[in-house]
Amino acid sequence: xxxxxxxAIALAVSVLSLTSCEDVPAPYTLPTDSENTxxxxxxxxxxxxxxxxxxxxxxxxxxxxxxxxxxxxxKGVVSQVGTFNESFGNITYYIKDEEASTTFYxxxxxxxxxxxxxxESDIAIGDSVVVAGNVTIYNGTKEFVTNKSHIVYLNGKTxxxxxxxxxxxxxxxxxxDPYNVAAVLxxxxxxSYDSNxxxxxxxxxxxxxxxxxxxxxxxxxxxxxxxxxxxxxxxxHGFYLNGEKFTSKSQLKKGQTVVVCGKLTLYNTTKEMxxxxxxxxxxxxxxxxxxxxxxxxxxxxxxxxxTDAAEWGTQTLTDGTKIIAEAGTGSNSPKFYxxxxxxxxxxxxxxxxxxxxxxxxxxxxxxxxxxxxxxxxQGMATASVGTIALNELTYTISDINSNKVVLTNxxxxxxxxxxxxxxxxxxxxxx
Numbered sequence: 001x002x003x004x005x006x007x008a009i010a011l012a013v014s015v016l017s018l019t020s021c022e023d024v025p026a027p028y029t030l031p032t033d034s035e036n037t038x039x040x041x042x043x044x045x046x047x048x049x050x051x052x053x054x055x056x057x058x059x060x061x062x063x064x065x066x067x068x069x070x071x072x073x074x075k076g077v078v079s080q081v082g083t084f085n086e087s088f089g090n091i092t093y094y095i096k097d098e099e100a101s102t103t104f105y106x107x108x109x110x111x112x113x114x115x116x117x118x119x120e121s122d123i124a125i126g127d128s129v130v131v132a133g134n135v136t137i138y139n140g141t142k143e144f145v146t147n148k149s150h151i152v153y154l155n156g157k158t159x160x161x162x163x164x165x166x167x168x169x170x171x172x173x174x175x176x177d178p179y180n181v182a183a184v185l186x187x188x189x190x191x192s193y194d195s196n197x198x199x200x201x202x203x204x205x206x207x208x209x210x211x212x213x214x215x216x217x218x219x220x221x222x223x224x225x226x227x228x229x230x231x232x233x234x235x236x237h238g239f240y241l242n243g244e245k246f247t248s249k250s251q252l253k254k255g256q257t258v259v260v261c262g263k264l265t266l267y268n269t270t271k272e273m274x275x276x277x278x279x280x281x282x283x284x285x286x287x288x289x290x291x292x293x294x295x296x297x298x299x300x301x302x303x304x305x306x307t308d309a310a311e312w313g314t315q316t317l318t319d320g321t322k323i324i325a326e327a328g329t330g331s332n333s334p335k336f337y338x339x340x341x342x343x344x345x346x347x348x349x350x351x352x353x354x355x356x357x358x359x360x361x362x363x364x365x366x367x368x369x370x371x372x373x374x375x376x377x378q379g380m381a382t383a384s385v386g387t388i389a390l391n392e393l394t395y396t397i398s399d400i401n402s403n404k405v406v407l408t409n410x411x412x413x414x415x416x417x418x419x420x421x422x423x424x425x426x427x428x429x430x431x
Contacts, residue, residue, distance in 0.1 A: 003112055032318060041100040041394040047072045049152070049421060052130050053106050055097045062142040063137065071132055073152065078127040079103055081120065082391040085365055089116025089207070089426060095129060105143035110150040112157065116207060116222065116230055128155050145194040167225035171198035175280070181225045181233045188271050200280065200361070201273070202259045206232045208252055214304050217245020218275065219252055235260055236267075237275035241282065241360050247318060257283040300424040302342030310336050311346055316408040321427060324353040326399060328408065336393060345367050346420035347376070353406040354427065359403050365395040368421040374419035380411035 033286060043057035052073035066072075068112070076095035083092045090108040104193070109131065111117045123129070133149025135142070152158060169183035179187075179201035187193040203223030211219040224232040240246045252258075262277025298306055304315050312325035312334045325334035330349030337343055347351055354363060367376045378388045386400035388407075397405060411418040 008290065009075040011237040041097050041102075045073075046073070047074070049073050049132070050226035055095055055103050055426070056100060057100050058135070059142060060105055061286065062137060066135060066264070067199040068136055070133060072133070072135055073130055073132045074104065075128075075130045075153075076104070077125055077131060077379070078125050081123060081125060083108075084117060085366070085394075087364070087426065088209075088249070088398075090149065091117050091120065091123060093123060105141055106149055107138075107143045109144055110147065112154050113150045113231060114150040123151075123154070126139055129153060134251075136295055167231075171200075173201070175200050175259075175261070176189070178202040181223060181231065182390075184233055185231060185271065186263065187264065188266065195263055195274075197267050198261055198263055200261050202257070203233065205252065205254050205256045205258060208254060210300070211249050211252065212316075213246055213247050213248060213300070214299065215303055217303055219246050221252060223258060223260070230431065234270060234272040235262070235277055236272045238273065238277040238279065241279050243278040249319075250284070252279075253285070255284060277351075298424070300342065301336060301422055302338070304336070306336040308336075308338040312336055319357070321354065322357040324355065326351050333430070343375075343421040343423055345375075346377075346407075346411065346422065347410045348409050348411045348418045350409050352420075352422075353404065354407070355404045356429065357403065360400045360405060361398075361428045362400060362427040363397045363405065363428070365397075365407070366394045366423045366425070367395070368423050370421075373416050375416065375419050377409045377411040377420045378417050380409065380418075381420060382408045382410045384408075 040326050041054065041056045043054065045051050045057050045058050045428040047053045047058070047061070052075040055074060058072060058074045061072075074095070077098050079091055079096045080094040082094075085091070087106065089334065090110055092293055093106050094103040094109055095106060096103045111122055111413065117123075129151050130153035131149055133147040136145050136384065137143075161287045167180055167182040171177050171179040171181065171183050173179045173183075175411045177427070179202070181201065181203045182240060184201055188217045201223070202224060204227035205221055206223045209220040209222065218237040219235075220237055221234040221235050223235060239377040240251060246252070255299060259280040260273065261280050262273040262276055265272060265274040299317070306312070314322055316322050325344065325346065327333040328349045328351040330347045332347050332350075334344060334346045334350045334352065337345060338362075369375065374393055376390055376393060376395070380388070381388060381395055383397045384400050384406040386397045386405060388395060388397045397407070409420050
């Protein structure tokens, strides 16, 4: 009898237990065939050009010991595309292994073969890439170092087979028989260039990066055999004709054919003609970066050589344009700080006035980011004339059509997010 009672009780308990479970959600979601579940991927590769890491392998390496000076190669697919920086031609994006969720951060990386990106559409989610460069851990984030990585392989193409430049190497590097760009790049492939010897190179200006007419009088620009940014070659901080300083932003334009003389070097992974080079000849009219305007080129705030924590005050360009920083309604005046890449800090209530001798068409202002903070005053900057817009870290003031425009940090909060930290600006004048 007792056995029957115990059996009945046990049966009742089991029924109650099953009934209760139907009303209580599971502590996790049970995977189904239609759901995406995380797939574990084994680390692969040795990190070389011939045998790139997969993303999981590079991520694992960063947890142990890595060489900050080494160039690592990693293969993956683009999982997210972030900021395109037109001034420097780089893009911030993420890559991952196709089957897995682990991502790796490519911070301000360059394009195919180290060429500058020309737009945010140059890469897209799902693109298959091999990226090469130096890596670091920055505030806990594993990433490729800014401007020290580039794409080696993009959807089956490399810089040598991208199809936009088919020039054969020519020239001997002398003044009467200069190298073309293909010949220079061939020297790097064979590691047969002499970094102590001056050579002559002829090419078409593919892009003018920056022209400093304020302090040093030099320019950074890129030349190629066909005038495109593919298979181009960087001329770093070179001087004007006969070694003279640049005095105007219009002295060098995209599309002009030039011969330049200097020494070849390799800075990290960047193939370039070292500073102190000089232009030998310039042919052709070229084109400005904006139709109907004179492009002033990129001007970095660090190029004014202010000391750390110095008040900006008034700085004057060689063309007469004044950049005047004032406290306005703020309690602190705008100051320049050397930390990072060097920035002009414009605090809440501060004003920054651009006053030129001729009408200004537009101004582009690049701000800084650090430790997850975008120092753009959280989009609270205003302009006295024209239309102002913020895209990621870049403010653009368009349709100015005046010789004077006042930028105001209208943020009323405090702390880092309320600041504008300006890295550089580009002024375009109306005809």
